[in-house]
Amino acid sequence: MSKSSKKVYLDYAATTPVDKEVMEAMLPFFCINYGNASSLHSFGQKSKEVVESSRTVIAKGLNMENREIIFTSGATESNNLTIKGIFNALSRHPNFSTKKLHFITSKIEHPCILDSMKYLEKTFKDLVEVTYLDVDEEGLVDLKDLERVIQKNTVLVSIMFVNNEIGTTEPIKKIGQLIKTIKNQRFKSHNKYPLYFHSDATQAPSYYKLDTKDLNLDLITINAHKIYGPKGVGVLGVKKNTIIEETSHGGGHEFKKRSGTLNVPGIVGLGKAFELAEKQRKENVKKVRQLQDYFINKIKSQIKDVGLNGSTKHRTPNNINFSFEGTEGESVLLMLDQEGIAVSTGSACSSNSLEPSHVLLAIGKTHLQAHSSIRFTLGKFSTKKQLDYTVDKLKSIIEKLRKISKGVKF
Amino acid sequence: MYSKKVMDHFTNPRNMGEIKNPDGEGEVGNPVCGDLMKIYIKVESKDKQEMIKDIKFQTLGCGSAIATSSMVTELAKGKNLKEAQEISRDDVANELEGLPPAKMHCSNLATDALKKAIKDYYSKK
């Protein structure tokens, strides 16, 4: 569609390019060392060995034990496994079958969390209830709200680390402390219901240290393709003693928590990508944060009637989300694409639903504001020059679209 | 996702703008899906027929909302009011070489805006 030879990728929250180092680490495991990691022969054992070294890298980074790292097909599966796996195990457990199981999440989670929760609510009405926490206008979960809704039968609190649309970073450490306090109270009062804390940290590893002990997390989700690794591979970190059952039955792989032949090249890539994320984090945060400040200020000073969505203080370094009054997101996206610039929209008008982003509505934006939003996400290969080019094109595109929409009012 | 024709009308919309003192105008929209359109017409009587002499649109919306607005004005221009009223959403979509299913409602909006403008003309007569 692009008429421009220039290519500017500003959609790193959708996916990232694979780092060359990651690709090189993966290559031998397609045609040379292709063994099934479960096989006992030397081909298999070589695969097993590299899977285990990836596991070690990730376990170390998340401050968990090796056997607490479950490789999956990505964040969607890890999140599904968390919710359905805990439900499956607890709903049939003799100790926990007297009361409904109570789950808590926020209204701005990724659809794989929200739809898994809705699925349980719909299919097992008598066994489960779910609370969807409101967020404030910056997208933050309120700790007092959370404390208020935790009940004796609450078994899972799942709150994302970084929101993928508006970049808000949730107070995970404080939530973890609250959960720990409640766990201690339950212990003293002989309430045997477990209370697990899960975070979908898919958007986080490039910018935030994910120490599950420090954060008091029982479960954590990450994937490879948001951190310069391959698509279709992820991790669910599960603290030992968590009562969870596999949802995909078969050969009993991954400590009986996730059956299926291991994606060896993918797992090698994920291990390498995570290692690089850890190594480059400090430098990345600094570089990307500077670009973010530069871009936000430049848009604000060059284009009138714009609004930054999300938080200024609690914001991941790589997310910039603006509403441009008098325009609709898809139109802006298409025109930027013609200039070779790739962005994303909060509007779901392109999918089957006509409703705009649930996240923007949850932070109190009107339908119109939500429809006029554009998400730019930066990454380690972004440059100031790319951002200058983008603002330049953006400015004339917004002018053009405002001319087309001039005169219409809701 | 979009045909070449849609992209062409989106990028170079025909008859875009406003008519001062129009003979009829029609505004339709749906804030939930984020689209709003306004169509202005100038009518001329010739050989006992009422023709659309000039037509312009203004649209806030997605790619197909802009393209369907542009296309409906192009189809209506020069037609008599009866013919113009009969332009259907499928006519608009077909002339654009198709629209994704989720976007068909946009061609509805465009023909609705035109019908409303014609109705407005009659009501003022």
Ligand SMILES: Cc1ncc(COP(=O)(O)O)c(C=O)c1O
């Ligand atoms: C916050 C969040 N959770 C989950 C996912 C789903 O990840 P995956 O593509 O690995 O299934 C994404 C990415 O789309 C995401 O941004």
